[in-house]
Amino acid sequence: MNSSSTLYKKKGPLVVFLVPAFLFLVLYLYYPFVQNVINSFSDITGLGAPAQGLNDPWWANYATLFTDPKLRTALGNTVILTVCTVVFQVGVALILALLVDSIRVGAQLFRTLYFFPIVISATALGLMFNLIFLYNGGMLNQLFSNLGIIEKNIDWKDTSHFMVTMFTPVMWQYVGFYFVILVTGLNNIPQDLYEAAALDGCVGLSKVRYVTLPLLRNVLCTCLVLAVTGALKVFDLPWVMFGAGMPQDQGWLTGTYMYDQTFNRGNVDYGSAIAMLIVVLGVVLSNVANRVFKPRNDL
Amino acid sequence: MKKNRLFALLLAAIMLLSLLAGCAGNPGGSDPTKDPGPGTKDTPKPAAPVELNVVTSYGGDDGNRKSYENAVKGYEDATGNRVQDASGTSNEEWKAKVLTDFETGTEPDVLFFFTSADAEPIIQAGKVVDVATIRAEYPDYASNMRDSMLAVASDGKNYAIPSSGFWENMFVNTKVLSDCGVAVPGPDYTWDQFLADCQTIKDKGYTPIACSLFEVPHYWFEFCIMNNGTLSEQLDIPADAGDAVGQKWAAGLNDIKDLYEKGYFPVNTLTATDAETVQLFGDGEAAFLIDGSWKVNYFVDNHGETLGDYVISYVPAKGERKASEAIGGISMGYFITKKAWDDPAKREAAVQFVKHMTSDTVMSTFVTTEVTALKNGASPAGLNPLQQAAADANAYITGVIGPVQDAVSPECKAELFANVQRVVTGDMTAEEAVAAAIALN
Numbered sequence: 001m002n003s004s005s006t007l008y009k010k011k012g013p014l015v016v017f018l019v020p021a022f023l024f025l026v027l028y029l030y031y032p033f034v035q036n037v038i039n040s041f042s043d044i045t046g047l048g049a050p051a052q053g054l055n056d057p058w059w060a061n062y063a064t065l066f067t068d069p070k071l072r073t074a075l076g077n078t079v080i081l082t083v084c085t086v087v088f089q090v091g092v093a094l095i096l097a098l099l100v101d102s103i104r105v106g107a108q109l110f111r112t113l114y115f116f117p118i119v120i121s122a123t124a125l126g127l128m129f130n131l132i133f134l135y136n137g138g139m140l141n142q143l144f145s146n147l148g149i150i151e152k153n154i155d156w157k158d159t160s161h162f163m164v165t166m167f168t169p170v171m172w173q174y175v176g177f178y179f180v181i182l183v184t185g186l187n188n189i190p191q192d193l194y195e196a197a198a199l200d201g202c203v204g205l206s207k208v209r210y211v212t213l214p215l216l217r218n219v220l221c222t223c224l225v226l227a228v229t230g231a232l233k234v235f236d237l238p239w240v241m242f243g244a245g246m247p248q249d250q251g252w253l254t255g256t257y258m259y260d261q262t263f264n265r266g267n268v269d270y271g272s273a274i275a276m277l278i279v280v281l282g283v284v285l286s287n288v289a290n291r292v293f294k295p296r297n298d299l
Numbered sequence: 300m301k302k303n304r305l306f307a308l309l310l311a312a313i314m315l316l317s318l319l320a321g322c323a324g325n326p327g328g329s330d331p332t333k334d335p336g337p338g339t340k341d342t343p344k345p346a347a348p349v350e351l352n353v354v355t356s357y358g359g360d361d362g363n364r365k366s367y368e369n370a371v372k373g374y375e376d377a378t379g380n381r382v383q384d385a386s387g388t389s390n391e392e393w394k395a396k397v398l399t400d401f402e403t404g405t406e407p408d409v410l411f412f413f414t415s416a417d418a419e420p421i422i423q424a425g426k427v428v429d430v431a432t433i434r435a436e437y438p439d440y441a442s443n444m445r446d447s448m449l450a451v452a453s454d455g456k457n458y459a460i461p462s463s464g465f466w467e468n469m470f471v472n473t474k475v476l477s478d479c480g481v482a483v484p485g486p487d488y489t490w491d492q493f494l495a496d497c498q499t500i501k502d503k504g505y506t507p508i509a510c511s512l513f514e515v516p517h518y519w520f521e522f523c524i525m526n527n528g529t530l531s532e533q534l535d536i537p538a539d540a541g542d543a544v545g546q547k548w549a550a551g552l553n554d555i556k557d558l559y560e561k562g563y564f565p566v567n568t569l570t571a572t573d574a575e576t577v578q579l580f581g582d583g584e585a586a587f588l589i590d591g592s593w594k595v596n597y598f599v600d601n602h603g604e605t606l607g608d609y610v611i612s613y614v615p616a617k618g619e620r621k622a623s624e625a626i627g628g629i630s631m632g633y634f635i636t637k638k639a640w641d642d643p644a645k646r647e648a649a650v651q652f653v654k655h656m657t658s659d660t661v662m663s664t665f666v667t668t669e670v671t672a673l674k675n676g677a678s679p680a681g682l683n684p685l686q687q688a689a690a691d692a693n694a695y696i697t698g699v700i701g702p703v704q705d706a707v708s709p710e711c712k713a714e715l716f717a718n719v720q721r722v723v724t725g726d727m728t729a730e731e732a733v734a735a736a737i738a739l740n
Contacts, residue, residue: 012304013304013307016308016311019315023315046398047398048403134575135566135567135570135575136579153566155567157570158567158569158570162570243392243513247513247569247570248726264391264395265710266395
C-alpha cells in the first residue's frame with residue numbers, strides 16, 4: 001500500500017500539528033481567562049499590582065454588578081446596540097448582498113466598495129466621524145446650516161443625539177463584513193434551484209422568500225451570532241468618539257465601561273467582573289440566537 | 300513513511316520553538332529591593348548607538364512640542380543615539396496609560412512626568428532611580444539645578460530632575476472684550492465684576508468662558524476652591540465632605556455650577572474636548588480661558604496671526620483670595636527608570652539625555668516666564684507678544700501655590716473631575732461629589 005495514502009488514516013501527525021496552536025491558545029487565551037475569573041474575586045488596586053487577598057465579601061464585585069447604575073446604563077445601551085446591529089448591520093448587509101448577487105456588471109466593484117470600511121482603522125474612522133459631528137464647524141452642522149435646515153448648531157453628542165451619533169459609525173463600519181459573508185453564502189446556492197423555481201413561476205421577491213432566504217439560513221444564523229457577540233465587545237469607535245461615558249455617563253457601553261474601570265480608575269478586579277459578565281452574556285445570547293434561528297443541517 | 304514522520308515532527312518542533320522566540324531577555328528589570336546595578340564608576344560606554352524609549356507630555360498640541368523636538372534632535376545629533384518618542388498630551392488618560400505601562404513592564408527608559416502624588420505608584424514600586432543613586436555614578440548629574448527645588452517623594456528622596464515650572468492664569472481674548480466693551484481684567488479683578496462681564500459678553504453673542512467641563516474642569520476647580528478659602532489653605536485635603544475643607548471644595552464646585560447655569564460656558568461644554576474649547580477661544584468666539592504657561596506656544600504655533608489678540612490676565616477673586624494669587628510651581632520632571640538603569644548601554648544614554656534636556660541651553664528654549672530650578676536661571680531668546688504679556692501679568696503676582704489636585708491620589712482625582720458634569724447638571728450635589736472622591740483618596 002502506498003505510504004502517503006495511509007497518512008490520513010493515522011491521527012498522530014495531525015495531533016502533532018494541532019498541539020502548538022493548542023498550547024498557544026492555552027497560554028494566551030485560557031490561562032488569562034482563568035486568571036481573570038480569579039481576579040474578579042480578588043482585591044486588586046492597580047494593573048500589574050498583586051492581589052491583596054480576596055474581596056470582603058469575596059463576591060463583592062458581582063454584587064456591585066447588580067447595583068452599579070453606570071453598568072445598568074452600559075447594559076441598556078449595549079442591548080440597543082445589539083438590536084441595531086442585527087437590524088441594520090446584518091439587515092442592510094443582506095439587502096446589499098441580494099442586490100449585488102442579482103447583477104452581473106460591477107458586482108466585484110460593489111463588493112470592494114462595501115468591504116472597504118472594514119480595512120480602515122477604527123481610530124481613524126472615529127477621528128473622521130468626530131470631524132463630521134463636530135459642534136463648531138463640523139461637516140453636518142455646516143451642511144445643515146447652509147441649507148437652512150438649522151439655525152443653531154446641533155450638539156450631536158448631547159443626551160438627545162448621542163445614540164444615533166455613536167451607533168451610526170459602528171453600523172457603517174461593519175456592514176461590509178456581513179455583506180461579504182452573505183454574498184459568499186449566496187454564491188453557494190446552486191443555480192439549478194433558481195432555474196427550477198423560475199420554471200414554477202417563482203421569481204423576484206418570491207424567489208428571495210421561498211428559495212434564497214431558506215437556503216441562506218445557516219449563514220444568516222452565523223452572522224447573527226457574530227453580530228450579537230460583536231456588539232457586546234464594541235470599544236474602539238465609541239471610545240475615540242465619546243470617551244468616558246459621554247454624555248454625562250449616559251454613553252457607556254459594556255466594553256468602554258470595562259476599559260474605564262480597569263485602565264482609568266485602576267479598579268482592576270471590578271473590571272474583571274465586568275469582563276466575566278460580557279462573556280456570560282455573549283454565551284447566553286449566542287445560544288439564544290442559535291435556538292431561535294435553528295441552523296439546519298438538511299439544507 | 301519514516302521520512303514523512305520525521306519531517307512532520309521537525310515542522311512541529313520548529314513551530315513550538317517559534318512560540319518561544321519572544322521570551323528571551325530580561326523580562327522587565329531586576330528586583331527593586333536589590334542593589335540597583337553594579338555601582339561602579341567605570342560604566343562602559345555603548346559601542347553602538349542606543350535606542351532610547353522616551354515618554355513626555357510634550358505630545359499632541361502641547362505648546363512646547365517644537366522646542367522638545369528640536370532638543371531631541373540636538374541630543375541625537377550629538378550622541379548618535381536614537382530617541383523613540385512616545386509622548387502624549389497630558390490628561391488623565393495619559394497619566395493612567397503611563398502608570399499602566401509601568402505596571403505591565405512596558406515602561407519607557409526616560410519619563411517626563413508629574414512629581415506629585417501621581418508619581419508615587421512608580422516610586423513606591425521601585426521602578427525609577429533616585430537622584431542620589433545616579434549621582435553616585437555620575438557626580439555632575441543635574442549639577443546645574445538647585446537641590447532645594449527638586450521634588451521630594453514620600454520616602455524623602457529626589458527622583459526627578461525638573462524642567463521648566465508652570466503657572467496657571469487667565470488668558471483673555473482682547474478682541475472679544477473690546478467688541479463687548481469690557482475692560483481687560485487687572486490684578487484687582489473681583490468675582491462680581493467677572494459675572495457682570497460674562498453676562499455682557501453672553502448678551503453680545505460670544506461665549507464668556509472657554510472650558511470643557513467634560514475633559515478639563517481642573518483649572519476652574521483649583522481657582523474656585525481658592526476663592527472659597529485662602530492661598531495658604533489651598534493644599535488642605537478634606538477628611539470628609541462635612542469638614543471645613545470639604546465644604547470649601549463643595550462651595551467651589553457650586554461656583555462652577557452657578558457659571559454653568561448662567562450659560563457662561565460653551566453650549567457643548569459637557570461634550571466638547573479641551574481642544575475644541577481652546578479653538579473657540581483662539582478663533583475669537585470666547586473671551587476667557589484659564590490655562591497654563593504651556594499653552595502660550597500653542598497659540599504662537601496655531602494662531603500666530605492673531606497673537607496680538609491674546610493677553611494674560613487674572614482669575615477673578617472673591618472672599619479672602621486676591622486675583623493676583625495664582626497656581627504654579629514646578630510639578631514635572633525627568634525620571635530615569637530602573638529598566639534603563641539596569642541596562643549599561645541605556646544607562647549612559649538615559650543620563651546623557653536628561654542632562655541634555657535639563658541643560659541651561661535647552662531649558663532656555665522651553666522657559667519664558669516660568670520658574671525654574673536652574674542655579675543660573677534661564678536665558679530665553681526673546682519674548683513674543685503673548686510671552687511678554689505673561690511676563691507683564693506675572694510682575695503683579697503676589698502669591699503662587701501648587702494645585703491641590705496633585706496632592707490626592709489618581710483615583711480620587713479621576714472621580715472628582717468625572718463628577719463635575721454631574722454636579723453642574725444637578726444630577727449629584729457638590730457634597731456628594733466631594734465625599735465620593737475623598738473616599739478614594
